[in-house]
Amino acid sequence: MFKLKKRGFTKSDLNKTLSICKEMSYASELAKVHFREVSLENDGPNNRKLIVFVHNWARALEGEIMQGHVVDQRVAAEICDILDKGGWLSGSEYQFVRMELLLHWKYSEMIMTGRERNLYNTDEFYQRLHGVA
DSSP, X not given: OOBOOSSOOOHHHHHXXXXXXXXXXXXXXXXXXXXXXXXXXXXXXXXXXXXXHHHHHHHHHHHHHHTTBOOOHHHHHHHHHHHTTTOOOOHHHHHHHHHHHHHHBTTGGGGOOHXXXXXXXXXXXXXXXXXXX
């Protein structure tokens, strides 16, 4: 089963998880195609940074899963904080990366809040990307 960590997520943990998981797992082939389209549409330097952030956030979370660790909202927040070194993510940028992560990442339900779960469970686009509808 899953192991709970006794301490918070660290920069060293981040480096390890990123080395374990080389590619983000997508919710479906459609999600993968759509994420690539989003990446192409957001190819400016600042936007590109956000796309890379989403990808690395997913990889780090997935690296934790691959090691048998619990992945939940707390772990997702800790990883996000470490990835956001220097605090460059503004509120709207954070909302963008979180939305893209939840829409495209295979294991997004693990880190959803109750409010997000209610919203996405009735969202047709999310359902299509996750192969539910």
